[in-house]
Amino acid sequence: MTLITDQSQFPCRLYQAEQVRSLDRCAIETFGIPGLTLMERAGDAAFDLIRTRWPAARHITVLCGPGNNGGDGFVVARLAIQAGLTVRLLLLGDSAKLRGDALTSADKFRQAGGRIESFSELDFSTDLIVDGVLGTGLERPVTGDWETALLAANRHPAPILALDIPSGLHADSGRILGCAIRAEATITFIGLKRGLFTGQGPACCGSIALDDLAVPGGVYQSIDATAHLLRWQTFAEQLVPRVRTLHKGQCGHLLLVGGDRGFSGAIRMAGEAALRTGAGLVSIATRAEHAALISSQRPELMCHGIEQPEALLPLMARADAVAIGPGLGKSSWGQDMLGQVLQSGLPLVVDADGLNLLAQEPAQRANWILTPHPGEAARLLGCATTEIQADRFGAVVQIQQRFAGVVLLKGAGTLISGGPDQPVGVCCEGNPGMASGGMGDLLTGIIGSLLVQGSTLETAAAMGACLHGAAGDLAARAGERGMLATDLLPEIRRLINPEVN
Structure with a gap:
């Protein structure tokens, strides 16, 4: 895997959310990389970034939704437990909606000794919040308990790491859908989403890191990017x-x-x-x-x-x-x-x-x-x-x-x-x-x-x-x-x- 934290080293290609999903499918269907393997790699990359950027963090709160973004969060939470950290995992949405790789990752988290709680309130003793609530597929405004959770995270004094994209940020346009996480850092996977770099993206993302999850270079030949980064x-x-x-x-x-x-x-x-x-x-x-x-x-x-x-x-x-x-x-x-x-x-x-x-x-x-x-x-x-x-x-x-x-x-x-x-x-x-x-x-x-x-x-x-x-x-x-x-x-x-x- 290649984790890039220096923006000057980013690839120039910027993608729309559906294009990144196509890249993901290509890696799975054409190159035979199981979706669970990609999820594990995403969680590994995020946890490595946590240990590098916040080495003193001992108490981590992970916010998860029921989709694949939450699945990445379950992997991070499991790795944190295995590293001896105190982990609290709060799930938004119905646990019965966990499916596929996200459900498998949730089960592995439980097997490692983790406990899944429904979201109620954030523990003010936590050193870091990991945002794995909503991913790149969001198209409607965040409301209800989801909005309550995102606002509570933003009010909390602990820094926030967003997985793939800050929850509530539109991946294609960079607009906020109702409300959005204000992260100190965002780690995004496989391809750079264009909404991270314009509109409200820069304000929500903080510093951006990219991990390609070790997908083969041939994956990127299947999609033409709709935008590209310009650097002096x-x-x-x-x-x-x-x-x-x-x-x-x-x-x-x-x-x-x-x-x-x-x-x-x-x-x-x-x-x-x-x-x-x-x-x-x-x-x-x-x-x-x-x-x-x-x-x-x-x-x-x-x-x-x-x-x-x-x-x-x-x-x-x-x-x-x-x-x-x-x-x-x-x-x-x-x-x-x-x-x-x-x-x-x-x-x-x-x-x-x-x-x-x-x-x-x-x-x-x-x-x-x-x-x-x-x-x-x-x-x-x-x-x-x-x-x-x-x-x-x-x-x-x-x-x-x-x-x-x-x-x-x-x-x-x-x-x-x-x-x-x-x-x-x-x-x-x-x-x-x-x-x-x-x-x-x-x-x-x-x-x-x-x-x-x-x-x-x-x-x-x-x-x-x-x-x-x-x-x-x-x-x-x-x-x-x-x-x-x-x-x-x-x-x-x-x-x-x-x-x-």
Whole structure:
């Protein structure tokens, strides 16, 4: 068996719950591995993680449901008894519903001296809670005694280890179904479930470990993953030192449009991020009263006071791509700027109020990248933000189908969709310290900079999201609270130059 606790070593493939069940069936039916053997391996892996992560734990409470997730819990409980630990096993649901491998594991637990109790209350002397209540097949809200048990576990001071998935979390979307376990760690089996990495998944899972249960590699050949993990390290390994004769004209020219009255900071931050990511030239089209101010603060940015949309034409004629949205506003000025930009054939990055204006007059374009946060995504689809967050994978695909191009849906577990035939990318970089103003403006500048330096739309979006998140992770070493968007700028420069790190 291979237990992986370092997320940077995870395989890239992410699966839906039904796909993992198919992998499980393939291991059993095609490769002849008994289901009970897989259950034993899952319990072994979980108990090994317990001994490694919580070596001082002596009193363990295991919460089990009547399904196979509970079966894994019975194995953990038996191994804990055999190791001399004090174990309390609490069963939710009807014990008469135990079937197959789960029933066999329950019987082995009893034979080892274990006692199965119906759930009542949690013992406050326990050192660790193991969640084996509900698995990946959950499709309806958790209610009744199940809800009572999950809430009680969350209130308990002991850490929680979730088996396969935190109970109550939807395996495909990452939404919470009524209520869900908030685990300190989750050990998942055979394949990574995509709901662990976006929506509420990161908040419920804690640190994630993966064990493949020693299934043969051929098992994975039977299923095409619907999503894949994106990591900055993968992109960093593709970066090479610049050719010694390179000049600025070969590094691309990005035009940034935005900064209506009162919002000069947004367009300036986008411009600085573009420069720090390596663009050769960055021009800014903004309100006239902002141009001189930005130029005095960051003279490397070529700022132009633009009041009429026609004045954008000579700027676009010199640019390789346009990024529009930071501080754009929704006044007639912003509308006019967007209208002029949309007449250009240049590759575009559209963010912020550029997206809000686009929602009012939808269009399709093959050569743009749209970068909505959940609120902007809701406006693009004409629905509520809660609906976006309930199914982020579905939302990013729908936006891409409606508007074409490449779509990047921001949030914990940023998603990138480049088309219906491509797996959705999931960025696993970033942290809660990035929940502050200006972070999206940096991302716009980063993606635009990568575009003008020659990246494809898909690569610019995926690489940009990972660079942005990785820079945030480095900045967070000084603390997540109080992190400013501009704190990321020196980290962006360090990351984009891995050869000097």
